[in-house]
Amino acid sequence: MSALAREGAGGRGLDVRRLVLGVALPVGACALLIALFLAQPYRILYVTTPSIPTGWYVMKQIAPDHELSASDSIAYRPVIPEWARGRGIVNESVVFAKRVGALPGAWLQTHEHTHFACESRAHARDPLRHCRALGRMLSHDIQGQEIPDLPAFEALEIKPGFLYVTAEHPRSFDSRYQGLIPRERVVGLIYGPLW
Known part of the structure; x- marks a missing residue:
């Protein structure tokens, strides 16, 4: 060669x-x-609703005993009230992304269709002065149908194992309509949006 x-x-x-x-x-x-x-324990998820800004998020799976704080953004399996089933406004097969609004030990009060988180039972007596507004409930869903059986709280203390979830969007399907969420339904913390 x-x-x-x-x-x-x-x-x-x-x-x-x-x-x-x-x-x-x-x-x-x-x-x-x-x-x-x-x-x-990380996943990427895409949030399609305006409950929190639409976009891509990182979700970190957490242990059932992970201590949450009132500012955490979480992913959880929703609790669908009977009135919402079959209306096509909620997809039960996906996880929801919301912010933790109140934790065990907080007192919830409803005043003029608005939920408030209060530090004590005494504060719950005057929510406009002493409590933090979590969100106003709407009487009709996005399709214009009446929403029956809205959760109303009268100086209710959140017990261990439950939390109140919320979002800034007025039509967010959160604890204003689902009620308290069992802690066991939380699957992770979310961070983002990435883009």
């Missing part, structure tokens, strides 16, 4: 190695990162 042929063969061999290193290595690294990401 001539020197030129050996050089050509060696050159092609080098090109194949460059191709393997240039393509297979990055693809393999990406696959490894994806596998590691999926093995961790």
